[in-house]
Amino acid sequence: MPSSPQQIAQLRDQFIAQLRATFTDKEPRGLYAPIDYILDLGGKRIRPVVALLAAQMFGDDDLSKSMPVALAVEVFHNFTLLHDDIMDDSPLRRGQTTVHEKWDINTGILSGDLMLIQAYQYLCNCPNKTALPDLLSTFNRVATGVCEGQQYDVDFEVRDDVTIGEYLKMIELKTAVLLGGALEMGALAAGANQEDADHLYAFGRLTGLAFQLQDDLLDTYGDSASTGKLQGNDIIRNKKTFLFLKAIELLAPEGREELNGWFSSSPADPAKKVSRVTELMTSVGIPEAVAKLRDEFQAEAYAHLDAAGGAPAVKVVLRDLTESLLQRIS
């Protein structure tokens, strides 16, 4: 029996081989080349891998039923990255030039549009035709949620009255529902019943929330050498994450005023801002508060994984993958 990391690496390799097999020399190149480019930039391929694992829980050992779902979620995810990079005017994605920088904005819009269409096309390729209406219904719900989450994220940038509840709802929509959807659709494609698929959706949604909190925590408190990201980046960019919102809630009026002041400024040398904001957050126990909520989400997530039917051996792999992702970024 191969270990969990071996099984996961093997699934990832199988997926990447299938993904590369979709690369095309079709015309017009200006439309198709950017799609292959962004899909080949790399990434952890978490969503397709968990979709395949969810399917294996329900007997899709050779992945023939769920590979189209894996392609659909990965192409959809990269479509959102492509359009988000335009909206955020980001020059880099995974250390490489973004599509709209390498080509232009119009190319980015149009190639992204086609990727959304292709995601549906892959989903329609699922051989389990009786599952198709449920697969589409899940995909439509998830894709709609992701757009709503992105819009809330944009809206929140110019609002100063965002509540913690609103922030959690935003990250749920923007990132967590797609992880849940990947698991739900993988299970459905393999023939799981809706109840089991719902448990896997909940497992993915709650795990996605835990991941995002962990990400936010490490952005401020992580070791930038091991995370590979600039420490305090969210603070520098005045990003109102859970850490900020919770600190505002917990600080006394004086500290609250100081934190709000820092978050209205963008000093050329941000070192002092980062260290002082971190101090303020630490003074009211933010690291502990984030860790507590993260662990609550993750515990609830595992309860859903336990409640789902399916092969226990594959559940172990899913759990090991989740832990390693939380470790890797902690």
Added chain:
Amino acid sequence: MPSSPQQIAQLRDQFIAQLRATFTDKEPRGLYAPIDYILDLGGKRIRPVVALLAAQMFGDDDLSKSMPVALAVEVFHNFTLLHDDIMDDSPLRRGQTTVHEKWDINTGILSGDLMLIQAYQYLCNCPNKTALPDLLSTFNRVATGVCEGQQYDVDFEVRDDVTIGEYLKMIELKTAVLLGGALEMGALAAGANQEDADHLYAFGRLTGLAFQLQDDLLDTYGDSASTGKLQGNDIIRNKKTFLFLKAIELLAPEGREELNGWFSSSPADPAKKVSRVTELMTSVGIPEAVAKLRDEFQAEAYAHLDAAGGAPAVKVVLRDLTESLLQRIS
């Protein structure tokens, strides 16, 4: 028995009522409000009306089977308009401010993305579930073609060696396949067999080509009072339509050089350019050449309509609608 214009007006009204019933007060408003806005700007609603007529040919008298298709094609069409307006930086659409001008580019991108998702969602609402795989396969094919056509259109702007064949392929993809797809999907949703649906697709595709040629013809030779458009607009914008490409083919070297010269210039007062280019085109029989090709496409289109099964009375309405659209713009 109501006349064709009465039947068409009634279908259009029924469709608009259904379309407006989809308008929503859902949050976030920044995402949903632009969608209702662009869908309410008006337009002839040709694609949904022909989808409903195609369904009526095959017995969907109360439109319950085909209304979701009509919504899907109209929302998809408006999604393409929204993103095209961003790419062309157009300030106006149907005489009103475009979405990216009224809101901003990011809103235009994201609301457009959601409209594409909604189009799939409407299609999935078709009550005829056995037709769903075929409906989705048609929609995926058509939507992919529309993106390809848009990319060719962009590519051709900076190429000076576009052939007539390439131009016709571009307008087929960019505009004609969606008209064909609306008819094909309307028929499929009503339970037509694929052979009949294919004939309707061909009828729509060829009619779309005839419409585009007629549009191009009237842009140069139409009466701007009756078309409502600036005469010679394509000439002013150096747009390489069928008229230009055919004139280049037919002119002697001297005239060809002059025409190419005009199409490399953008004079502040374009009156002389428009009149001289028109003269050059007329001198080699362009109006007759365009009319001939248009009529060939339309004759072939009607042959497919005749060959399709379905209620002859509804075919008459489809034919009357086609004629009135060719008249209205002639």
